[in-house]
Amino acid sequence: MPTAIVTGATGITGRAVVDALIKAPEYTEIYTLSRSQKSSEHPKVKHATLDLQSSAEEMSKALSHIPPVTHIYFCAYLADPDEGEAARINGSMLSNFLDALIKSGQTRELKHFSLTCGLKQYGVHQGQPKNPMREDDEDSLFWLEQKDRPPNFYYTQQRILEKYTAEHHNKWTWVVTYPQDVIGFAKANFMNLATSLGLYCAVSKELEGSKLIFPGNKDNYLAFNGWTSARLHANFCLWAGKTPKANNQRFNVINGDTQSWQDLWPRMAARFGCTIPEKMFPSGDEFKAYPGYESSHTKLHDRPPVAEVADKIGLKDEFKKPSELFCQIDLEKWAKRPEVIQAWERLRDRHNLDQAAWDGATWNFLGFLLGRNYSCVASMSKARKLGWTGYADTWDEFEHTFKELEDAKMLPLVQA
Ligand SMILES: NC(=O)c1ccc[n+]([C@@H]2O[C@H](COP(=O)([O-])OP(=O)(O)OC[C@H]3O[C@@H](n4cnc5c(N)ncnc54)[C@H](OP(=O)(O)O)[C@@H]3O)[C@@H](O)[C@H]2O)c1
Known part of the structure; x- marks a missing residue:
């Protein structure tokens, strides 16, 4: 055994x-x-x-x-x-x-x-x-x-x-x-997408107007990605x-479905009782903050990985600029805003939530996942050819994890 x-x-x-x-x-x-x-x-x-x-x-x-x-x-x-x-x-x-x-x-x-x-x-x-x-x-x-x-x-x-x-x-x-x-449950770990995102959504609901603004950028919102x-x-x-x-x-x-934030975000908004702004990216494609917020902008490595094969895929000289990380709302700064902290504290006290959930949120990591200006998709063919048939629906996994976080008093309970 x-x-x-x-x-x-x-x-x-x-x-x-x-x-x-x-x-x-x-x-x-x-x-x-x-x-x-x-x-x-x-x-x-x-x-x-x-x-x-x-x-x-x-x-x-x-x-x-x-x-x-x-x-x-x-x-x-x-x-x-x-x-x-x-x-x-x-x-x-x-x-x-x-x-x-x-x-x-x-x-x-x-x-x-x-x-x-x-x-x-x-x-x-x-x-x-x-x-x-x-x-x-x-x-x-x-x-x-x-x-x-x-x-x-x-x-x-x-x-x-x-x-x-x-x-x-x-x-x-x-x-x-x-x-x-990774979409999953853990307390006080280094990279936690669902906890940080769930807190962002729950606090957004609590803020005046209950708008769920996508903190990242339009390229990423429209890109296909895997989870x-x-x-x-x-x-x-x-x-x-x-x-x-x-x-x-x-x-x-990876899960094996085809997914994107443009599909997931409105579902996040509906689940947490928020509305989404009609114009999610009011500043267009420029590196401008969402009105009333501070943005963050970082250049990544001088040569994106794809540059290593640019000539072999017929795209010589196309990848001479670094990829960028742009968030129209800087999440680390957002989490320190007085009205955001007060909204969290109201939620915490009303729902008897664990302060450690807020203290352990990984805003930087979430900002990276929402703010990159390129898509990341991995092939599952190798495992499938060997007989792997596993599959998960990304939205269902978010739902499952949010429920676990609610049970652990890390997120307020929302009525499904
Ligand atoms: N999280 C993601 O979204 C993600 C995505 C892709 C890949 N990965 C990769 O997955 C791998 C596992 O990461 P994870 O995200 O699952 O990690 P994690 O959630 O941050 O958990 C880290 C685990 O390591 C333990 N640990 C840390 N230092 C230790 C030590 N000195 N002695 C014993 N245990 C120790 C921690 O427990 P204690 O603190 O109690 O010791 C905890 O159980 C990493 O290679 C990571 O890069 C993660």
């Missing part, structure tokens, strides 16, 4: 993996690891406090209380604004953990190691990618390691995992996943862990 360890078990992807393992009857025991919060109370789950930044010696002592497992789902993550530092931190969390597993004899029964990465593999944070992104894209797009590009912690982690696997004679198999912007349900991603990880054809491979994991 398979048994599992989940690292980052309280995070947005890890928590969903734990839930999927609980529902999978074949898994008898699940060991969850993180530094602070407790994980699930389910009888199949045992939580241990473990700091992946501690030494391999210390970790191996903590792991020695856990019987050898067959599957490991690595979903831990520590953010750092410096990409070199993020690579060092997240790389050493993984390598120290692998050392600790080996020292404590944990690899004795190990059959499969799943590593969660993301679409930053294709440099979506540096600018416009080549769409759709495919796992068999040529190296200049898939491993963006040209001299002027920043380090990427996913590259560091994947190389570590492959090296350890080879050094242990491929005793276990691995799979690396690349989810897109990843945390639940779907978790099911994918379990599927890959038992599908021999998927062994030692990397996969995009």
